[in-house]
Amino acid sequence: MEDNYEGQLPHLTTEIVADARGPELDAYALALEGWRRGLELKWYTKDSEDFSGMKTWFTDKPGKLFSLSNGVRVHYFFKTRGDKIANSAVDICTDKAVTKRWLEEAGIPIAPGKGFKSENTDEEIVRHASSLGFPVVIKPSDGSFGKGVYTNIKSTGELKAAIKKVRTTHSATNIVIEKHIVGQDYRVFVCDGKVVGAIKRIPANVIGDGKHSIKQLIEMKNQKREDNPRLVSCMIKPNAEMVEYILANKYTYESVPESGVEVYLTDKSNISLGGDSEEALSSLSTDIKEICIKAIRAIPGLPHGAIDIIVNEAGVHVIEINPTPQIGSLLFPLVGKATDIPKYIIDFYFPETKGLQTDRQKIYYDFSDALEPLFNRNALVTTVKMAPVGTIYSKKYTVSGSVQNKGFHRGLRKQAFERGLVGYLSNLDNGDIEVVISGTSKEEVEQFKEAFYEDTERAEVLEIEEIDWNKPVKVGFEIRADLKTGLEDLQRLISEKEQLEKEIRLAKKEIRNTKNSSSWKLTQPVRKVTLPIKNYFKKKN
Incomplete structure (x- = not known):
């Protein structure tokens, strides 16, 4: 998959994060950064005792708890929050x-x-609320992702209705009322006393083209969001609240806005509700940045986190502080250059590794493979194979001849492991194979060409083409032909299982029908007499 915008980080392409979209993206990006620097990476389930002293909120699904170690000390992380953040700060x-x-x-x-x-x-x-002066905002004290937040409430009647919704629909016992502030909405990330990233958050919207309805424009925009690893899990989802909002602005879903007309679908700027993200670090003044730094310092035990602010002509208003913020929108903004937040966090926890991320864009690990034992409940913790640290050399070899033997392929994998190399092998439709090899030893990568000629019993190599390879490669060695065969075998077993289950259901149905039949009921007295006799002779024989 090609990068979807010019500002994307070269070491976090859509290919690399393909398995970590959605809520796991933040944790994976941070863990990947530490792993690439040669730190030992472990992933955990929620049952692990290692996290017993750390405040965490999550479902049973793994992919949020991990640790990084340099062999001397270990730091534990829940998503983007590390153990240097005190539990009291989280509270x-x-x-x-x-x-x-x-x-x-x-x-x-x-x-x-x-x-x-x-x-x-x-x-x-x-x-x-009356003493503050309308309009006001009401929201749950412990809410997140904009859920249960009602903004721009302009009257007592609207407020009473909103209070009822917050307390019943959203089950919020404690709530906050505050003055509705109009202005630009920003999320600012502070780490170790410095502002290191910022995005402007814009409420969900579409821009008219004079041809398509608002409903169609939403569908078109969602297609664009699907290309963004962060926004793919933040689609614009029409709902009753959105209907009310656009109706109040004289539109319906079937309205066709004129070309260039921007139509807002809500006044909430949360990215999770379909909002747009625009890189904004360079546009923030020094004064605004200083307020954000002071806000983080105001919370004891909070060395890094995100601050949500509203900026208008009157100045800056800090709205919230998040100790476990999502960073996907900073890594993959819809507009503008990405900010490498994981780099700053790992610099803070492991400053001695600052120079150890050479060629990090060339190597990564399979996120799904790392978590599979946790999903299957076969383990409470998994350790990811250590990353090769240093300059990465890569080659792609296209091998022609009689080279489709599976034993030959597995022999190449064994050779790669013995040489400390990583990569993959895949069958091509014309009968050739394609082998990508990477490692920190240029000599071993170049000499791997000789391995193709060593197994003359299972392969006849006629020609080898080689080129330098600059795309990312996973650690390990994947035989993609085997994976394809394995998937076919799995599908066959699933079909056989489904057929067997169908036959069992039919047999059970037939037994039930027989037992409910008149003939079965009429012959029941006879069976009671003959069954003991049959059992007697069966035992005797």
Whole structure:
């Protein structure tokens, strides 16, 4: 798959992260960075005792918990949050009302507002909102991804309806009311006292072309988002709230906007709700960056994290702080140059590895293979094969002749392992094979050509073409022909299993029908007499 925009990081192409799209993308990108520097990488299930002292929230699905070690010390990570972040900092940031108090005490500009608990009445909340002045925002104290957030509430009636939705539909006992701030929405990433990345977040929208309806434009934009490893899991999904919003702006899904007209589908800028991401680090002023750094420092035990801010003519307003932020939009913004957030995090945890990521764009590991034992519950932890660190040399050999023997292929794999090389072999439709070989020894990579001539009993090599190879290669050695055969065998076994299950169901049905038949019921007294006699002679014989 080709890169979908010019600003993509060369060591995080769509091919490399293909198996880690969605919620696992952040953890994989961070773990991959550390692994490429020669650190030992382990992946864990939620049952592992290694994470018993770390606050984590996740489903049973593996791919979020991992550790990196340099042989002397180990650091543990949950997604993008490492163990240098204190649990107490996580507790503070998880509760938006508590976060606001810490920021306010540190003199950080915030959106005016207040937290309310389950015992507070609707009337108390309405009175506070009136004192702030409409419009206001209501949201759960512990919410995320924009769920349960209602913005730009302009009246008491709207507020009462929103309170009911937050407390019932979203089951939020504690909520926050704050002044609705209009302005540009940014997510800023701070690590070790420096602003290292920022994106502008734009609410889900489409741009008219004078030909297609809003519904069609959404479908077209979603097709573009599918090419982005982060946005592929953040499609624009029409719902009742979106219908209300576009109706309020004099549109319907069937409306055809004029060419160049931008139509917003919501006023929430969350990327997870279909918002756009635009790289913005260079556009932020020094003053804004300094406020973001101070906001992180205001939370004890929080050396890195993301700050959500609104910027307008009145200045900066810090909205939230996230100690476990998603970084996919910084790695794969819809517009602009990507920011290498994993580099800064690994620099912070393992500063001695800063110069050890040479040729990192040329090597990676299979994420699905690494997690398979965890998914199958065969293990609570898996260790990824160590990465070759240093300059990576790669060749692609196209071998002609009688070279389709599986034993020959497996012999080549054995040779690759013995030489400390990685790569893959695949069969071509014309009967040739294609072999890609990579390693840190230029001599071993070039001498691998000799391996094709060594197994004369199982292969006859007529010609070898070789070229330098610059694309990424997985560690290990994959025989893709074997994988294809294995998949065919698996499909055959699945078909046989389905046929056997069908036959068993039919047999059981036939037995049930027989037992319910009149003849079976009428002969039951006879069977009661003859069955003991049959059993007696069976034992005697």
